[in-house]
Amino acid sequence: MNKSDFQILNEQIYNRQLVYLDNAATTQKPQAVLDAIIDGYTHWNANIHRGVHHLSQVATQHHEAARQRVADFLGAQSANEIIFTKGATDSINMLAFSFGEANIHEGDEIIISQLEHHSNIVPWQMLCERKKAILKVISLKDDLTLDMTAFETLISPKTKLISVAHVSNVLGIINPVEDIIRIAHAHNIPVCIDGAQSAPHMPINVQQLDCDFFVCSAHKMYGPTGLGILYGKEQWLNNLPPAEGGGEMIEHVRFEHTTYNTLPYKFEAGTPNFIGSHAFAAALDYISQIGMSAIHQTETELTAYAEKRLNEIPNISIYAQGQPKTGVISFNIGNIHPFDIGTILDHMGIAVRTGHHCAEPLIDYLKVPGTIRLSLALYNDKADIDAFIPALQRAVDILS
Ligand code: PLP
Numbered sequence: 001m002n003k004s005d006f007q008i009l010n011e012q013i014y015n016r017q018l019v020y021l022d023n024a025a026t027t028q029k030p031q032a033v034l035d036a037i038i039d040g041y042t043h044w045n046a047n048i049h050r051g052v053h054h055l056s057q058v059a060t061q062h063h064e065a066a067r068q069r070v071a072d073f074l075g076a077q078s079a080n081e082i083i084f085t086k087g088a089t090d091s092i093n094m095l096a097f098s099f100g101e102a103n104i105h106e107g108d109e110i111i112i113s114q115l116e117h118h119s120n121i122v123p124w125q126m127l128c129e130r131k132k133a134i135l136k137v138i139s140l141k142d143d144l145t146l147d148m149t150a151f152e153t154l155i156s157p158k159t160k161l162i163s164v165a166h167v168s169n170v171l172g173i174i175n176p177v178e179d180i181i182r183i184a185h186a187h188n189i190p191v192c193i194d195g196a197q198s199a200p201h202m203p204i205n206v207q208q209l210d211c212d213f214f215v216c217s218a219h220k221m222y223g224p225t226g227l228g229i230l231y232g233k234e235q236w237l238n239n240l241p242p243a244e245g246g247g248e249m250i251e252h253v254r255f256e257h258t259t260y261n262t263l264p265y266k267f268e269a270g271t272p273n274f275i276g277s278h279a280f281a282a283a284l285d286y287i288s289q290i291g292m293s294a295i296h297q298t299e300t301e302l303t304a305y306a307e308k309r310l311n312e313i314p315n316i317s318i319y320a321q322g323q324p325k326t327g328v329i330s331f332n333i334g335n336i337h338p339f340d341i342g343t344i345l346d347h348m349g350i351a352v353r354t355g356h357h358c359a360e361p362l363i364d365y366l367k368v369p370g371t372i373r374l375s376l377a378l379y380n381d382k383a384d385i386d387a388f389i390p391a392l393q394r395a396v397d398i399l400s
Helices: 031-044 054-074 088-103 122-131 148-154 177-186 234-238 274-290 292-310 338-347 360-366 382-399
Strands: 082-085 109-113 134-138 159-165 191-194 213-217 228-232 250-253 258-260 316-318 328-333 353-355 371-375
Touching: 031 054, 031 274, 054 082, 054 228, 054 274, 082 088, 088 122, 088 159, 088 191, 088 213, 088 228, 109 122, 109 148, 122 134, 134 148, 148 177, 159 177, 177 191, 228 234, 274 292, 292 316, 292 328, 292 382, 338 353, 338 371, 338 382
Parallel strands: 109 134, 109 159, 159 191, 191 213
Antiparallel strands: 082 228, 213 228, 250 258, 316 328, 328 371, 353 371
16 A cells, blocks of 8 residues: 555645545545546446447446455355445445335334444434334443443344444444344344444454344445445345335336346346446455455554544543544544534644534434544554644644
């Protein structure tokens, strides 16, 4: 990996060198990904699957090779278990609709946690409203980790699904999903893992995890926007109805009755983002060359370094300090509004995110208006943190 693979990192913001620390929102793209997009549109752009002509066949081959690439990256048993979606949000919405149609009835229960992103709350809430089901929430302990004792007491014979984040997008905490899955399976309850913040930062093997469903977004993994993954164990996906109707997902259409395609196409209505999937495969090649274990180790060390340096700032509250984390640190300084700090940092060329981070129930729980969130990626280094800390101190001085 070379920082120069990411041209955008050379940008000047208000005549200052960009320091990009907003990677949990989206990552920058290496040249290999930009090249893959140009290659697709320049040399083989044609709609896939339905064409007899050459370009269509080439495009189809690239798209299906990308599916296999994702299956290998996530450790899935088969490419049939990889559904291309528009993003992690779309994946959860599709699952909530499809799983809900087949399995959720009045009085059934779904368990999520206090620290979920809105994308892993609202689709389940909508399902519960539609089916008169009940949404239960795993509470947090004082150290902001999941209360696993409380979790076990939430499980009942009515529990039909558990859906939790692998890594919190606000706190960076790595949740004990292996334990959650083991406990859930002892009760025959399937588990969906929201991997939007884990897949970019650590090795994932869905077979080892034994999760039933797993979702992630390509744009948070150095790939293009508008593309995500819904992984599901084949036996689950085979027994779920399609979430959307249209071309590609059908076997035969008659006005009286339509029969559906096999996996994975049953869940892919309409023209898929086949240039995006090819670019995503290039992103996965790029990060695999570095190695997900190496990425995890470097980012964990840099997270610890950033936490240590942040402690130099008086009156700082770092949330979930010292917990097992990957790449994300949220904090506040005294009573200063996070937005004010974020705005001043921006004028110094530093991109961080401030606010509720699409996790309002967690922010309410913390009883703050929001947090300042620093989030790292493989191209960040100590120099970025060393530029960030004095800039932050300057912002605090201006606002105090
Ligand atoms: N889940 C988590 C934990 C996230 O952090 C995000 C995005 O920040 C999402 C889901 C939604 O991802 P997307 O907006 O790419 O659909």
